[in-house]
Amino acid sequence: MDKYQVLKQYFGYDKFREGQELLIDSILSGRDVLGIMPTGAGKSLCYQIPALMMEGITLVISPLISLMKDQVASLRQAGVSAAYLNSSLSSAQYFTALDNARAGRYPIIYVAPERLTTESFLDFAVHAKIAMVAVDEAHCVSQWGQDFRPSYLKIVDFIHRLPYRPVVSAFTATATQAVRDDVADILMLQDPTVLTTGFDRPNLYFAVYSLKDKYGAVRNYLDCHPGENGIIYCLTRKTVEEVCGRLQRDGYSATRYHAGLDDGERQKNQDDFIYDRKRIIVATNAFGMGIDKSDVRFVLHYNMPKNMESYYQEAGRAGRDGEPAECILYYGGQDVITNQLFIENNRDNEELDEAARQAVLERDRERLKKMTYYCFSNECLRDYILRYFGEYGDNYCGNCGNCLSQFETVDVTEYARGLIGCVGECRQRYGINVIIDTVRGANNAKIRQYRMNENSWYGCLSTVPAHRLRQVFNHLLVNDYLSLSSDEYTVVRLTERSGEVLDGSLSVLMKLAREREEEPKTKKKPARRAVGFGDVDEGLFERLRQLRSEIAKEERVPPYMVFSDKSLTHMCAARPQSKAEMMEISGVGEFKYKKYGERFLQAING
Incomplete structure (x- = not known):
């Protein structure tokens, strides 16, 4: 199969998004790549499609267990054999997976960076045909990135120990020029194709409010957006507990996530949100990296994050399916003080020498300052974000709180x-x-x-x-x-x-x-629109969503892995009557049609 056939058969798309084809072609020609693409732009396809076409195994290095599980589950739903190797597996499961990998059953294997230099994994890797090493969340390799992970520094040592050098690809969503340069240098990319597709997410609405009653504003928002999935980010565990507790007492379908919970509860609460058993998750920044839930319709920040990189990464978890979504930040002066305390008491950089530690400290203070400026800027919020990452627009987007104010x-x-x-x-x-x-x-x-x-x-x-x-x-x-x-x-x-x-x-x-209100007006949820398809039948959409939930329960997978909201809204707009018409729907591939197509055609015709 060629790349277009792979795209359609396994992933259900008829054409590539911006930048994907260039990176895929570069990988297939044997060239290293560095892709900086915003959340929801389809970074994973850039290494998954070549992996299905190359001879040998693609190793995807990923920082979080939840990310690996999510990606592997999505691939299996699309009909692709894949596996992950991390600490969530028992010893027996781990060695069984390695044996299956040796037998060539997996074209794609996700692995935690800590596993790379273990004796058992190295023994497998040096005797296997590793066609590509794909580094996901590549900004983690740079101490100038917002999520530096020392374990990522093992990647280059691992590659050097292989009998021959595979293609190396690296991907991230949020990286300034300094971080991009750092990633290319540390990973020792060889003459890479470097592509930045742009950081803009046109489907996201941005707004900032400075409020006395943040909780009241959150309740107001949730009442206007019933039945939608969303994330509420808080700065501290204490605030997570307070906000989640109040929401639960007030009858909202909410759960919590922070590092103070035991592993079992964290996993259960995360699954409750991913599987739509809970509509809202209240969390610290410990939640979210690599979570591929595509139908998050809003991200509310109860507090201001410590930098623009973190904010845009967290806000970017909304609207990954390309459908309209909202990102609202509730700002308070105390947020600055709390973040300053976090910065001054940061223990993540103790391994650095004093000069480097002071440089990182000064950088973090400057980033906090830029984040604070975002919160009280009267200019276009989208333009502020893009300028921060080195892009320049028109200072008017028409889809943020400032542009829509007079x-x-x-x-x-x-x-x-x-x-x-x-x-x-x-x-x-x-x-x-x-x-x-x-x-x-x-x-x-x-x-x-x-x-x-x-x-x-x-x-x-x-x-x-x-x-x-x-x-x-x-x-x-x-x-x-x-x-x-x-x-x-x-x-x-x-x-x-x-x-x-x-x-x-x-x-x-x-x-x-002219008439700046302290709090946003209550506004009703707008009629659902599919991007590029116009208004859709809300009743039909709900019927399809109910069918999706039933199938997800039967197969024990998250609903969005059956079909995304974008696929459902496209179905509502196009109302396919046959297999040929259903195959024209975004996200419907051959494998998924065989599994679900007839049931959705019946629901549409009914």
């Missing part, structure tokens, strides 16, 4: 001069709250203790609401009129641009919402 440009030079002047006169010694309290003329103990009531800018902006001054302050930070120190105590510093505002040679303009 803004007006306001001259805030007077406010800026007051804030900057106050910072200068106190010799850059205090934080944001002290500066704002001073210009507003507050008479509290801290102001008197610091003698800021003697500052000549004291009370100069007494009629301006505190929230407006904080908005202006954030604008000054984002645009480098002021900066924050990275010391143990964060204080406000002047920049080169500060003097230009004070001497009147530079005006400060900013966009402000």
